[in-house]
Amino acid sequence: MASNTFVPKLIGHFNDLGTLADTYLTAIDVGLMIRLFLVTFKGTDEVEVIIQKSVNNNGYNVQWNGKAFKKMKNLKVLIIKDVSFSSGVEYLPNSLRVLEWVGYPSPCLPADFRPKKLSVLKLKKCRFSSLKPIMESVTALHSIGFMDMSVLNFDFCELITQIPDISCLPNLWKLSFRGCDNLVEVHDSVGFLDKLRILRADYCIKLRTFPPINVSTLERLDIASYTSLEAFPDILGENKKITVLCLYGIDLEFPFSIQNLTGVQVLGMENCRRIRLPISIAMLPELELLKIRACEELHFSKQDGSIEKGSLIMCPKMDRLVIEDCNISDESLSLCLSWFVNVKSLSLRGSNFTILPAFINKCPFLTSLDLDNCMHLREIRGLPPNIEYLSAKNCISLSFQSTSILLSEELHNTGGKTFYVPEGRIPEWFDHRTKGGSISFWFRNKFPAIVVCVVIGLTNEELFSIKFDPQVIVNGNERFGAHGLGHTFKVVAELIFVFDLESILFPYELEDVSLEKEWNHVEISYQEPFDSYTYEDELSNKVSIEEVGKESGIYVLKQMNKMEDIRFTNPYIDNEICSHNVKRHD
Incomplete structure (x- = not known):
């Protein structure tokens, strides 16, 4: 060899x-x-x-x-x-x-x-139990070399208790000491390495404090997840490079200086014990998504003294706000909405609050609101002026007055909405209703603009899942499926789906439906045409809407239709009866 x-x-x-x-x-x-x-x-x-x-x-x-x-x-x-x-x-x-x-x-x-x-x-x-000997060697050689040191990694070194002075490494761009279980001290020099691009110090379970950070070149910062940090480190200078900041398993307070992370587009926190956010979060100019999940105590701090009272604070690019499965007070939720008035999509699913505040009326761009499984939600005091999608599945504590607001004719008479509301009856203002999970009507001239609803009852099971996937069949042969609306979810309380039929049938243009007769028959159902049940479906108590649908209803958008062009009984049979009666009279 x-x-x-x-x-x-x-x-x-x-x-x-x-x-x-x-x-x-x-x-x-x-x-x-x-x-x-x-x-x-x-x-x-x-x-x-x-x-x-x-x-x-x-x-x-x-x-x-x-x-x-x-x-x-x-x-x-x-x-x-x-x-x-x-x-x-x-x-x-x-x-x-x-x-x-x-x-x-x-x-x-x-x-x-x-x-x-x-x-x-x-x-x-x-x-290693100490890094000081290494740094002393570096210092001793500094005059004749060691200027090339760029990457330093001591991940999962369980005996290390301290990160010493590393200012002798001016060209360091990556520093990592993740999972050092006994680390309790980090030298201030770590936060002042002016060429550092990656800094990782998560999973250091005994680390309680971290020095201030003043590094404009930093692109990745993983320092708080699954540590014992009591506060996020101060950000002393502007940093435009960090675009994503995600934290897990923490219990800490953010400093006001978090606003200096001016490049952050995504800020995420998950499985946290306690989080306290300052108003300066809302000053992040590039923030598009704030996502907080499974936080035991979530606080949005009251207005800071450095902010002029009454001034409007909002993230100009804020798109999505996600606060799911969190314990958040009604006061904190109201503060949060006042900070992010530009938000377009808001998910509060599974969170423990009792009141949806009136301030939500001042969120003009908010079109999607998810309140699913908010078991303690009792009162809705306002709705966004341009809301299109609202889901409140399994909100079992919601008051009758609040469900009435969500199901008011004034809210739905312009169409364009899809709502899921915990209610077991069809509102009185609907033009037509029938028993069961499907409904039909006849029309002539053009396809009408209508709002459809279906009420889902309960079964003997405490919990079951259904798939909501509307199907429209015209004259028995042309089939249209809802775009982006089919999904499966769990049901623990009676529920009514209310949706604008035309808005969910995309990319098909209902106006272009081929009309075979003067009067055309339309059936709306939820039975999937090629559905097949698996063993896993049986285990999850999956049922179809056809099985649990109690009632279905139709509301005609009056400003967009002529009522004489819509029938809820067979117009051909009606005409025959009328013709027969006329002959008998003669």
Whole structure:
């Protein structure tokens, strides 16, 4: 076996060490034992790259004395993963530019390791208890090198308790120390690295404080998720690079200076214990989506003293506001809506509040409102002026007065709406009603503009699921399906669907329906034409609307139709009866 077959030789200079490592990882047989390098090539200065990753992460155990790299004077890239060693490392070549060693077996780097051109240092799951010796080595070499250090990674090093002063690394662009379970202190210098682009420090469960951040180049910031931070760090200068900020499993308060993250477009929080948001959140000029899910205590702080009282605060680009499965007070919800008056889509599903505030009337662009499973919602004091879609499925505490507002003729007589309301009866203002989950009518001239409703009753099951997928059949052969409206959901209380028929039938143009006769028959049903039940459907108590539909109704939009062109009984039979009666009279 010729040794040169297995040893890739680094030729020339390289600019992107990460790409280089990835390239060699595919070039070398990943099943090759590291001992092949340490024994076959021991003592050679031809080796420039060693990359070892075990097959299927099974790992290897290597017996050595720690000095196998001593004569590899030209080694520049050393990457070792999923390999265990019988003893620690006693020597590493100073020629190294990339050192990545998962589970590095020694409590420190060799005392004589002084790599002047080291650019990447990744020691995940290492046994270091302190990083100070490394930083002291860096400081000692600073006058003659070490200016190339760009990546530093100590993820999941359980013994590390402190991140020391790293101001001696001016070209660092990536710093990561995720999952350091015993980390309690981070030096202020971390927040002032003016070339840093990625900073990751999540899953440090004992970390309670984080220094201020003043880095305009930062593009990714993962520092709070699943930590014990009591407050999000102060943002001392403007940052336009961070566009997405997501936090998980936290209990903290945001500073007013969060407004300095002027590039943030998406702000998300999930599975949090307690969150307190300042009004400056609403000053983020690029914010498009604020998404908060499963928060035990969600607070929107009252107006800050630095904001002029009565001034209007709103995100100019705010599109979606999601507050789902959260405990939020009525006062906080009202404050929230006053901050985000430009919002277009609002989801409050599953959240614990009792009043939908009147301030929602002042949200002129809000067209979609999701209140599903808000079990404690009792009162609706207002609605957005341009609302098109509202869903309040399983809102079992909603008052009769509130459901009356949602089902008022004044709200629906212009059409263009789709509502799901917890109510078991069809409103009196509907023109026609019939028992069951389907309904039909006749029309002539043009297809009429109508509002349709169907009431869903309960079954013997405490919980069942249905699929709402309206189907329209004209003259028994032309079938139209609703666009974007078919979906399956759980039902725990009686429910009425109210929807503008014409607005949901897209891309079909109902005006272009081929009219075979003077009077044309239309049937509206919800039975899927090619439906098939699976075993999983049975387990989830899936039923069709045809089975649980109690009543269906039709309301004709009077300003858009002539009532003489619509019939709710067969006009041909009616004409025959009328003709027969006339003959008898003669």
